[in-house]
Amino acid sequence: MNVRFDFIMHWLWAIVWALLALSGFGMVGAKHGWLVNFNYATADFVHRLSAAVFVVLTFVSIAYEVFRNIKKDTKNLAWFVIGRSGYQLFTFITTLILIITGALIWICSEFNMSAVGFALLIHEYISYIALASVIWHIYKKCHALLSLKKPEAKLQKG
Amino acid sequence: MLQKTWVKIFIWFMAIFFFFLASGVVISVLRPGPSENEAMSFMMGMMSAMDSSMMGVAMNIEHDNALQAVIALSASIALPVMVLSVAAGIGIRLWQRRDRNV
Numbered sequence: 673m674n675v676r677f678d679f680i681m682h683w684l685w686a687i688v689w690a691l692l693a694l695s696g697f698g699m700v701g702a703k704h705g706w707l708v709n710f711n712y713a714t715a716d717f718v719h720r721l722s723a724a725v726f727v728v729l730t731f732v733s734i735a736y737e738v739f740r741n742i743k744k745d746t747k748n749l750a751w752f753v754i755g756r757s758g759y760q761l762f763t764f765i766t767t768l769i770l771i772i773t774g775a776l777i778w779i780c781s782e783f784n785m786s787a788v789g790f791a792l793l794i795h796e797y798i799s800y801i802a803l804a805s806v807i808w809h810i811y812k813k814c815h816a817l818l819s820l821k822k823p824e825a826k827l828q829k830g
Numbered sequence: 831m832l833q834k835t836w837v838k839i840f841i842w843f844m845a846i847f848f849f850f851l852a853s854g855v856v857i858s859v860l861r862p863g864p865s866e867n868e869a870m871s872f873m874m875g876m877m878s879a880m881d882s883s884m885m886g887v888a889m890n891i892e893h894d895n896a897l898q899a900v901i902a903l904s905a906s907i908a909l910p911v912m913v914l915s916v917a918a919g920i921g922i923r924l925w926q927r928r929d930r931n932v
Contacts, residue, residue, distance in 0.1 A: 686844050697855050702864035702872035707854050712875035741922055807852050810845050
């Protein structure tokens with residue numbers, strides 16, 4: 673079986689992002705609590721644990737892209753999560769914003785509440801935009817959901 | 831890979847998950863409320879998160895000198911590392927452009 677690095681990264685990213693989104697949106701407020709059955713302790717734990725994995729995946733992706741750049745590898749990685757243009761660039765920018773604001777929320781909650789408030793606001797609204805963009809991304813890539821017809825079947829029909 | 835049945839099922843599952851999640855978020859934002867019960871559950875949930883989760887661990891940083899030192903070190907090297915990485919990125923771009931022109 674031919675398993676590609678970008679394919680694996682894409683779906684690892686998707687799984688971690690799904691966990692982050694579910695646990696994160698559940699903690700937004702009392703109106704959202706039903707998403708996690710008001711179990712904030714578990715949601716908080718899952719969110720922080722997934723965030724650590726998310727940062728590692730981001731770091732690996734950036735390192736791989738830099739390595740490709742240095743090696744002058746211009747091959748298009750269709751499944752890769754970050755890149756120079758289009759949705760890959762959008763993902764890269766939103767990811768950096770989410771990581772930086774997330775780190776601010778995590779670290780500054782001890783001593784700077786205004787920084788936490790500002791970071792929470794940005795973190796929440798970027799998450800809404802990112803979730804909407806995921807729906808758009810699925811719509812654009814819906815061909816992956818369609819069953820691929822085998823060439824023999826086409827030939828037999830013809 | 832995309833022709834494997836389990837990969838197809840997985841992709842379908844992920845797509846459906848995100849559609850349900852987006853629907854849940856839209857419902858949460860647009861619905862009326864929160865009710866008094868929900869507000870109480872939210873407060874109780876946050877309190878339990880303080881006691882039993884990593885948030886509780888984070889609250890104990892004040893008493894952990896080693897952890898404080900690590901955080902202070904991370905905070906102090908964060909900015910130089912960011913500046914260095916941006917400089918490295920610009921350097922690689924310029925280096926590639928110079929090579930392309932030759």
